[in-house]
Amino acid sequence: EKAEITKEQQAFMKVIVDSYNRHQIPQDVTKKLLQEQYSAEENFILLTEMATSQVQVLVEFTKNIPGFLSLDHEDQIALLKGSAVEAMFLRSAQVLSTKMPNGHTEVLEERIRNSGISEEFMTPMFNFYKSIGKLHMVQEEQALLTAVTILTPDRPFVKDHPAVERLQEPMLEVLRKLCALHHPREPQYFARLLGRLTELRTLNHYHTEMLTSWRMNDQKFTPLLCEIWDVQ
Numbered sequence: 001e002k003a004e005i006t007k008e009q010q011a012f013m014k015v016i017v018d019s020y021n022r023h024q025i026p027q028d029v030t031k032k033l034l035q036e037q038y039s040a041e042e043n044f045i046l047l048t049e050m051a052t053s054q055v056q057v058l059v060e061f062t063k064n065i066p067g068f069l070s071l072d073h074e075d076q077i078a079l080l081k082g083s084a085v086e087a088m089f090l091r092s093a094q095v096l097s098t099k100m101p102n103g104h105t106e107v108l109e110e111r112i113r114n115s116g117i118s119e120e121f122m123t124p125m126f127n128f129y130k131s132i133g134k135l136h137m138v139q140e141e142q143a144l145l146t147a148v149t150i151l152t153p154d155r156p157f158v159k160d161h162p163a164v165e166r167l168q169e170p171m172l173e174v175l176r177k178l179c180a181l182h183h184p185r186e187p188q189y190f191a192r193l194l195g196r197l198t199e200l201r202t203l204n205h206y207h208t209e210m211l212t213s214w215r216m217n218d219q220k221f222t223p224l225l226c227e228i229w230d231v232q
């Protein structure tokens, strides 16, 4: 019946979830969050290192999404550039909402709150983090939601929308079934999950302003971040 996850959907999901678990920021990078001192300057430098490492992880994860590498090459770049910030909000939300055994949750929040981001962005950012936390997503949902976010057809400069939709649709279908499976008493859970994707879009705009205000204070980013965010 409709809700059953088929054999091929199971295999499809396994590829994405295994890739999501395989591609993580290396321990020697994330453990710095616990070690370095807490100045706004040091926090910004650490968060820049995390974001840079996260983009590298994201690229590797994306290359393993079935069908992604057969998309037009320019569209591949457009999808990565258009979804990087949203994927990183999802990743940092996961760290902030799951009490990480290694204490990353507390230190990450502290460093984000004291890294030169102006107050006006703190509220929407941490509201998002709270709303993601309340969903108590299982790992498969996190992996698929990230893949669905990356394969969003209407990113700037994407030429072949239908080709991206053809990849996103099966993932949305598996995600819908997963939600029914893992949250049987919440029939609206899938809809709430997709609602988070809308909230992510608004965070993109805030993030663009965050970048501008950081650059006004002459904060430096890495070459990879400059490339993905079209700065400097």
Ligand SMILES: CC(C)c1onc(-c2c(Cl)cccc2Cl)c1COc1ccc2cc(-c3cccc(C(=O)O)c3)sc2c1
Binding pocket: 024, 025, 030, 033, 044, 047, 048, 049, 050, 051, 054, 084, 085, 088, 089, 091, 092, 095, 104, 108, 112, 221, 225
């Ligand atoms: C350039 C830098 C200052 C910046 O500019 N905007 C943002 C941003 C901020 Cl603030 C918030 C949301 C999105 C963005 Cl994009 C950032 C920092 O972005 C990141 C991106 C990913 C991760 C993953 C982490 C993380 C920690 C522990 C464990 C793990 C883990 O995966 O185990 C991951 S921290 C981290 C910081």
